Amino acid sequence: MxxxxxxxxxxxxxxxxxxxxxxxxxxxxxxxxxxxxxxxxxxxxxxxxxxxxxxxxxxxxxxxxxxxxxxxxxxxxxxxxxxxxxxxxxxxxxxxxxxxxxxxxxxxxxxxxxxxxxxxxxxxxxxxxxxxxxxxxxxxxxxxxxxxxxxxxxxxxxxxxxxxxRWDLANLKLRQAIADGSIGDPLYFHVEFSQRKIIPSETFSAWVADTNIFQYLGVHYADLIYFVTQALPRRIVATGQKNWLSQRGISSYDAIQVLIEWSQGFTSTILTNWIDPNCNGAMSQQKIEAIGTAGRFESDQTKRGVQTITDLGGIEDINPYFCQPYRRLDxxxxxxxxxxxxxxxxxxxxxxxxxxxxxxxxxxxxxxxxFRDALVSTALVEGARLSLENDSQWVYFTEKFHPYLK
The missing domain is CATH 3.40.50.720 (NAD(P)-binding Rossmann-like Domain)
Structure with missing residues (x-):
């Protein structure tokens, strides 16, 4: 319809x-x-x-x-x-x-x-x-x-x-590049995504122990890769490091690295952390690369071509395409x-x-x-946690996306 x-x-x-x-x-x-x-x-x-x-x-x-x-x-x-x-x-x-x-x-x-x-x-x-x-x-x-x-x-x-x-024009361009075959068949995706220390240590301190950085942040790109390819996950493995947050009594991973194998034969690596310096020019540092048999697609999703340097705010890398205020024309x-x-x-x-x-x-x-479309990203969130809890073993998925260990 x-x-x-x-x-x-x-x-x-x-x-x-x-x-x-x-x-x-x-x-x-x-x-x-x-x-x-x-x-x-x-x-x-x-x-x-x-x-x-x-x-x-x-x-x-x-x-x-x-x-x-x-x-x-x-x-x-x-x-x-x-x-x-x-x-x-x-x-x-x-x-x-x-x-x-x-x-x-x-x-x-x-x-x-x-x-x-x-x-x-x-x-x-x-x-x-x-x-x-x-x-x-x-x-x-x-x-x-x-x-x-x-x-x-x-x-x-x-x-x-x-x-x-899914509404970011840069990501819609990636979807188009895959759909029209301009980069060929995808071989692998590489994602880096991080945020400032203030997020786990102050902003989300009351519930940071109930989540992790992949569940909170990396899930965005897990969903995006599914969205642009319509591939389904076969298996996932995750590893992580506890250091800076643990030293401050916060029970959470500083960083998590995830490798996913997908049904169309390609892989994706999603590297996440939330201990970037608070003086970072942007709240989030993020980029995605897609490499295919006929080309590659690269998108720096932090440096969007706008930077301000002021006495009040210091150096700020602005993403004018996410959520920004603009003076109305009328x-x-x-x-x-x-x-x-x-x-x-x-x-x-x-x-x-x-x-x-x-x-x-x-x-x-x-x-x-x-909600139904979000089953894939939910399965990857649960699968990554299961892998972390079991010495970084590979986690597999049933036809209904339930994760399990072999």
Whole structure:
């Protein structure tokens, strides 16, 4: 079926719940304003969204959120009321459940919480008949992912994972190069992806022991390689190093290196760490290379040709294509553009199309990073962890992507 993206000026407005108030939502621990909040505010201004609810574990966390929201409203010229959960000055790990119960139909939920909480929160939203977007990864295990997929199908709701790299034009160019055969048959992919020390030591210190750098960061490129080739993983092996973080009492790998063999006969190496210096010119250092029988494709996804050097910020390598503020052409206000914005906006448009009856959730299979499509990346996350826990043994996959040791 053709996916209908036509505009309906009389379409029903969506009601939206954002679960989480961290870095990706509003820019906590950074000088920016995140990605989710700017994207949502622009859709609110466009008339796609009616009510906005925000849930966090504690009312205290809203101090930073409210400050960021206030600044962003002034910058963007948008007044967007938000209903907060928990209400009052308290801590409640189940505040999201009350928020889901109070979210009117038609409703959608964006889950931006630690990885190990994704499944229970997604299941609660799905059971309430809400469409769901989960930040990567979908879940830490294939069993959890299957449970979420089955629930979404049972309740007839749309579920997707926020794999924004699928919207990056550089990566779409890689997909095209593979599709048109210009680099021949892929032989191997090489990825390097890292972030600053502040991420595990401060920003995610409360839950860093419940994840690892491949699960948190490397999963992006695991999904991307699957997306651009449609190959399936045969087996995976992982090794890692514990040093700098362990010396500071943090139970997590500094770096993880993963080798994956794929069904089309090529391999991929994904090298990740999150102990780059905090003075690094970019939050993330990243690049991908694809080598084929007729050529190669290289993409430096950190150095995008824009660098600023200022007294206030020092040297900064800017990615103008992910999520950046720009002065509007028709006013003095700011708007946000980039593939990070596009990923969230596309989900909201897809949900609106489903609500209007133009599409069903099944129409987006094979076209979006749906829950079912995320089984591959979830299997690789679980497989890498299983390999690390078993002296870096090779881990294999069943036809339904369950990892196992021989």
């Amino acid at each position: 053709v996916v209908d993206m036509s505009l309906n000026t009389e379409q029903k407005k969506l009601n939206l719940l954002i679960i989480g108030t961290g870095m990706y939502v509003c820019g906590r621990s950074t000088k920016g304003y995140g990605t989710v909040l700017p994207a949502v505010m622009q859709q609110y201004q466009a008339g796609t969204i009616d009510r906005v609810l925000v849930a966090s574990k504690s009312a205290e966390s809203f101090a930073i959120f409210d400050a960021k929201l206030g600044e962003l409203q002034e910058l963007m010229g948008i007044e967007m009321p938000c209903v907060r959960y928990p209400m009052g000055n308290c801590t409640d790990g189940n505040a999201y459940r009350e928020a889901i119960a109070n979210l009117p139909d038609p409703g959608a939920v964006i889950i931006t919480t630690p990885d190990h909480l994704h499944t229970e929160m997604a299941l609660a939203a799905i059971a309430s008949g809400k469409h769901v977007l989960v930040v990567k990864p979908l879940s830490p295990t294939v069993a959890d992912a299957e449970q979420t997929i089955q629930a979404a199908e049972k309740y007839g709701v749309y579920g997707a994972v926020e794999f924004h790299k 006013s003095e206000y700011t708007e946000y553009r980039g593939y990070g914005i596009d990923s969230i906006t596309q989900f909201l448009k897809d949900v609106a199309s489903i609500v209007e009856g133009n599409n069903s959730p099944a129409d987006f299979e094979g076209r979006r990073p749906t």
